[in-house]
Amino acid sequence: MEKGHYRKMDKAVQTVETVAIRFAGDSGDGMQLTGTQFSDTTALAGNDLATFPDFPAEIRAPAGSLAGVSGFQINFSSVAVHTPGDQPDVLVAMNPAALRVNLPDLRHGGILIANSEQFTKKNLKRAGYEANPLEDGTLKNYRVFSADITGMTLKSIEELRLNTRAAVRCKNFFALGLVYWLYNRDMAHTEGWINNKFKEPLLAQANLRALRAGYNFGETTEMFEQHYEVQRAQIEPGVYRSITGNEALGLGFLAAAELSGLGLFLGSYPITPASDILHFLARHKGLGVRTFQAEDEIAAACAAIGAAYAGGLALTTTSGPGLALKAEAIGLAHILEVPLVIVDVQRGGPSTGLPTKTEQADLMQALFGRNGEAPVPVVAPQSAGDCFYTAIEACRIAIRYMTPVLLLSDGYIANSSEPWPIPDMSKIPPIDVQFRTDPEGYMPYQRDKRGARPWAIPGVPGLEHRIGGLEKEDLTGDISYDPQNHERMVKLRSEKVMNVAADLPPTEVFGDESGTLVVGWGSTFGAIRAGVQQMRARGHKIAHVHLRHLHPFKRDLSDVIGRYERVLVPELNNGQLVKLLRSAFLVDAVSLPKIEGQPYKEREIVEALATHLEAN
Amino acid sequence: MAHSVYPAVTHTDPSGQTKKDFASDVDPRWCPGCGDYSILAQVQKVLPGLGIPKENYVFVSGIGCSSRFPYYMDTYGIHSIHGRGPAFATGIKSQRPDLSVWLITGDGDGLSIGGNHFIHLMRRNVDVNVLLFNNRIYGLTKGQYSPTSQLGTKAKSTPMGSIDYPLDPIHVALGAGATFVARTLDTHLKHLPEILKRGAEHKGTSFIEIYQNCPIFNDGEFVQLTDKTRREDTTLELEHGKPMRFGKQREKGIVLDGSLNPQVVDVAEVGEDRLMVFDETNEMCSLVVSRLTGPDVPTPIGVMRAVERPTYEHLLNEQLTTAGHAAGKGVQDLLNQGKWVVT
Numbered sequence: 001m002e003k004g005h006y007r008k009m010d011k012a013v014q015t016v017e018t019v020a021i022r023f024a025g026d027s028g029d030g031m032q033l034t035g036t037q038f039s040d041t042t043a044l045a046g047n048d049l050a051t052f053p054d055f056p057a058e059i060r061a062p063a064g065s066l067a068g069v070s071g072f073q074i075n076f077s078s079v080a081v082h083t084p085g086d087q088p089d090v091l092v093a094m095n096p097a098a099l100r101v102n103l104p105d106l107r108h109g110g111i112l113i114a115n116s117e118q119f120t121k122k123n124l125k126r127a128g129y130e131a132n133p134l135e136d137g138t139l140k141n142y143r144v145f146s147a148d149i150t151g152m153t154l155k156s157i158e159e160l161r162l163n164t165r166a167a168v169r170c171k172n173f174f175a176l177g178l179v180y181w182l183y184n185r186d187m188a189h190t191e192g193w194i195n196n197k198f199k200e201p202l203l204a205q206a207n208l209r210a211l212r213a214g215y216n217f218g219e220t221t222e223m224f225e226q227h228y229e230v231q232r233a234q235i236e237p238g239v240y241r242s243i244t245g246n247e248a249l250g251l252g253f254l255a256a257a258e259l260s261g262l263g264l265f266l267g268s269y270p271i272t273p274a275s276d277i278l279h280f281l282a283r284h285k286g287l288g289v290r291t292f293q294a295e296d297e298i299a300a301a302c303a304a305i306g307a308a309y310a311g312g313l314a315l316t317t318t319s320g321p322g323l324a325l326k327a328e329a330i331g332l333a334h335i336l337e338v339p340l341v342i343v344d345v346q347r348g349g350p351s352t353g354l355p356t357k358t359e360q361a362d363l364m365q366a367l368f369g370r371n372g373e374a375p376v377p378v379v380a381p382q383s384a385g386d387c388f389y390t391a392i393e394a395c396r397i398a399i400r401y402m403t404p405v406l407l408l409s410d411g412y413i414a415n416s417s418e419p420w421p422i423p424d425m426s427k428i429p430p431i432d433v434q435f436r437t438d439p440e441g442y443m444p445y446q447r448d449k450r451g452a453r454p455w456a457i458p459g460v461p462g463l464e465h466r467i468g469g470l471e472k473e474d475l476t477g478d479i480s481y482d483p484q485n486h487e488r489m490v491k492l493r494s495e496k497v498m499n500v501a502a503d504l505p506p507t508e509v510f511g512d513e514s515g516t517l518v519v520g521w522g523s524t525f526g527a528i529r530a531g532v533q534q535m536r537a538r539g540h541k542i543a544h545v546h547l548r549h550l551h552p553f554k555r556d557l558s559d560v561i562g563r564y565e566r567v568l569v570p571e572l573n574n575g576q577l578v579k580l581l582r583s584a585f586l587v588d589a590v591s592l593p594k595i596e597g598q599p600y601k602e603r604e605i606v607e608a609l610a611t612h613l614e615a616n
Numbered sequence: 617m618a619h620s621v622y623p624a625v626t627h628t629d630p631s632g633q634t635k636k637d638f639a640s641d642v643d644p645r646w647c648p649g650c651g652d653y654s655i656l657a658q659v660q661k662v663l664p665g666l667g668i669p670k671e672n673y674v675f676v677s678g679i680g681c682s683s684r685f686p687y688y689m690d691t692y693g694i695h696s697i698h699g700r701g702p703a704f705a706t707g708i709k710s711q712r713p714d715l716s717v718w719l720i721t722g723d724g725d726g727l728s729i730g731g732n733h734f735i736h737l738m739r740r741n742v743d744v745n746v747l748l749f750n751n752r753i754y755g756l757t758k759g760q761y762s763p764t765s766q767l768g769t770k771a772k773s774t775p776m777g778s779i780d781y782p783l784d785p786i787h788v789a790l791g792a793g794a795t796f797v798a799r800t801l802d803t804h805l806k807h808l809p810e811i812l813k814r815g816a817e818h819k820g821t822s823f824i825e826i827y828q829n830c831p832i833f834n835d836g837e838f839v840q841l842t843d844k845t846r847r848e849d850t851t852l853e854l855e856h857g858k859p860m861r862f863g864k865q866r867e868k869g870i871v872l873d874g875s876l877n878p879q880v881v882d883v884a885e886v887g888e889d890r891l892m893v894f895d896e897t898n899e900m901c902s903l904v905v906s907r908l909t910g911p912d913v914p915t916p917i918g919v920m921r922a923v924e925r926p927t928y929e930h931l932l933n934e935q936l937t938t939a940g941h942a943a944g945k946g947v948q949d950l951l952n953q954g955k956w957v958v959t
């Protein structure tokens with residue numbers, strides 16, 4: 001079949017504003033790939049969008065089991081989109097387990113596309129179904145399109161004589177083709193991708209045929225009477241790309257290296273959901289990045305500190321359990337006063353917890369999880385694209401203040417993607433690095449006006465000095481057990497960290513100037529912003545402040561919070577930021593916690609706000 | 617160096633360096649009679665002769681009596697955290713292969729809390745000179761047994777004697793794939809500097825175990841090896857390519873029996889050509905020698921293994937260069953990948 005040959009039957013096209021689709025199947029069914037392809041095509045079509053991949057924790061859960069279900073949701077629209085969508089309008093379920101796990105989220109009246117071939121007795125039983133839901137009438141609240149996706153895929157590529165295993169694996173492209181037809185999408189991007197990806201021409205052929213067969217099936221089958229269209233969104237003109245949070249962090253650190261002229265050093269130990277940053281940077285050694293896969297989390301942090309001492313831009317990436325292991329090293333970096341960025345891509349805890357799920361429960365650990373007085377600046381990005389700028393800011397602070405900086409991302413923004421205006425590197429201010437070279441009057445712990453000590457690296461004659469984890473004498477850095485000196489040093493280090501706030505712009509407030517203030521941080525930005533918009537539309541006096549700086553807080557935050565009668569704090573934990581706000585500002589802030597390992601939905605934010613605003 | 621803003625400096629001339637240049641203004645605070653003093657003096661004596669500008673030395677340590685070492689050296693240095701010295705050293709050397717990195721550790725720091733990092737440093741073959749001061753006791757925490765203490769050691773935490781079998785650092789190093797392994801003695805003022813020099817010249821991790829006396833908590837642990845009247849009978853100085861002989865008159869030697877068990881023989885009786893010939897590049901030889909312990913056989917000192925293998929930092933930086941030629945791009949190019957334009 002030559003490129004672009006689709007059968008057109010001219011079925012009716014209905015225009016809709018916003019659609020959420022969830023692709024769900026076994027972890028081996030290629031649902032992440034299917035979702036990513038649909039997202040990229042949708043971005044190219046000019047919609048605004050947000051995505052949310054939801055991985056199973058097990059790599060090889062038994063086929064057809066509930067534990068093995070992998071999902072990918074995309075929300076796309078002709079107007080602005082803040083979240084991956086609360087309830088999918090379309091669910092593609094490649095097997096009974098995928099249906100069982102995801103059906104509760106499907107909107108009533110929504111479209112269910114099911115691969116009937118997988119609804120065998122055995123698979124139904126594995127998913128805990130007594131009877132086949134496609135046949136027993138239990139799905140009457142949905143528009144069910146049950147089709148033998150596997151069978152039709154095999155038929156479409158019969159002539160190619162692939163082995164059955166390889167042939168069956170093409171079925172996700174059939175499903176993708178069908179959904180492309182349903183939303184009237186151009187397939188050129190995915191066709192190009194297939195041709196690039198599959199070096200084996202036969203496999204490329206097979207996947208292309210399956211894709212087109214799916215598309216044609218939509219056009220010809222009597223099941224579908226119409227298809228849909230989502231118009232281009234009013235997007236700010238510019239150059240865009242799609243980006244995930246982990247990619248944006250990787251790019252952000254590369255950018256910081258370029259902006260500072262320093263060589264980037266990453267010490268890391270594999271851990272979900274942070275490993276992709278290591279993978280990404282390991283692919284870009286050509287930009288001068290040294291990636292070191294350490295023997296453990298502790299070595300990863302310590303090697304990074306070594307690199308910082310030697311004059312590198314030092315980074316260590318991890319998730320919550322790894323941050324716990326790095327605590328002693330971060331304390332050392334604090335007392336040595338060397339620049340270091342620590343990334344914690346948070347996941348559900350405590351302990352091993354929910355490795356593939358998202359949570360914001362490491363905030364207290366980030367602020368306080370070390371022995372002794374060891375404050376460090378803590379920053380958090382609010383979206384996938386924002387990870388780029390937050391990474392640069394973390395490096396800037398680390399270098400300017402000679403301090404470790406903690407960056408708190410999470411599993412949700414790490415993996416979700418959004419269309420992102422590509423930054424222009426020439427417009428980002430360079431990061432100023434001043435290595436000390438003058439031996440005249442050099443003292444390792446003499447401070448500049450910000451409280452930062454000089455960065456003196458090995459190889460420079462005349463600056464030889466020893467530093468370590470023992471308390472230091474002010475200025476000279478010699479070991480000191482003097483009681484007054486210890487108190488002075490603890491305060492000097494702490495004040496230096498507080499000085500970070502001096503460089504920060506005023507707090508941005510969205511919404512009303514009095515009434516209720518909703519304060520959030522990190523990845524909940526989209527859901528909170530959308531929820532607050534809805535509450536304003538309902539006539540409430542309400543505003544939203546989203547914190548990027550968790551320590552130190554911006555200096556005007558106290559005044560901002562003081563203007564409101566009520567402060568509500570939605571977080572994906574059992575109430576951590578709320579405790580910080582209460583203790584810092586003596587404010588009667590109320591916690592709105594969610595601890596399900598899933599991001600906040602817009603609807604949930606609205607409901608939570610409504611119980612406080614509309615009950616009395 | 618690409619992507620670097622390292623200050624351009626004029627290095628000092630190493631030919632004029634003396635021992636004094638390497639002594640910092642901090643007075644060592646080890647206990648009187650501690651073996652660490654002698655090791656410090658020998659290191660300060662050896663460094664000026666290595667032809668390396670003083671500012672390019674970095675001494676890294678963990679925690680313990682020996683780990684105070686960097687403070688007494690007028691070089692760059694980090695006194696880091698317990699057991700993690702190898703990781704700091706790896707970071708420094710990876711980022712800056714131009715530096716001469718030395719790691720000072722002890723039997724507790726290196727083999728107990730830091731055992732993991734210790735083996736990984738050696739398997740990677742990072743070019744770091746590791747001096748492990750083995751006194752078979754915890755000194756800084758005031759006298760608990762260590763992972764190298766002999767079975768039955770009565771110490772503060774083992775009033776009835778230790779029940780865990782000791783680790784042999786040399787054996788661990790060989791098992792971890794170290795490319796340079798040696799043993800020497802704190803007060804052997806001829807042997808110690810020779811071994812330090814050879815270790816420093818080796819490319820790759822140089823592991824040197826130094827038997828070190830702790831007069832406070834484990835006095836005399838190695839006296840039979842260090843006592844000048846006995847040491848020729850109790851130690852065997854390894855020499856590459858030479859038959860293994862020892863004794864005051866070099867009258868004794870080592871032969872291997874049919875099961876590769878080393879045995880002490882009288883050279884006059886069996887003849888020199890039956891003796892085991894030591895080859896520091898032969899792994900079997902190194903393993904056999906590393907097992908020479910106990911009262912009936914001499915304790916080998918000297919270089920037990922020396923082979924060439926590319927260093928970690930060399931391979932890492934080579935990958936950067938290779939990738940750099942292939943890419944030749946900046947961050948903006950990377951950002952632009954997969955871009956589309958909205959008008």
Ligand code: SF4
Binds near residue numbers: 647650652756
């Ligand atoms: S306790 Fe032992 S090892 Fe430590 S300084 Fe004193 S003598 Fe030396």
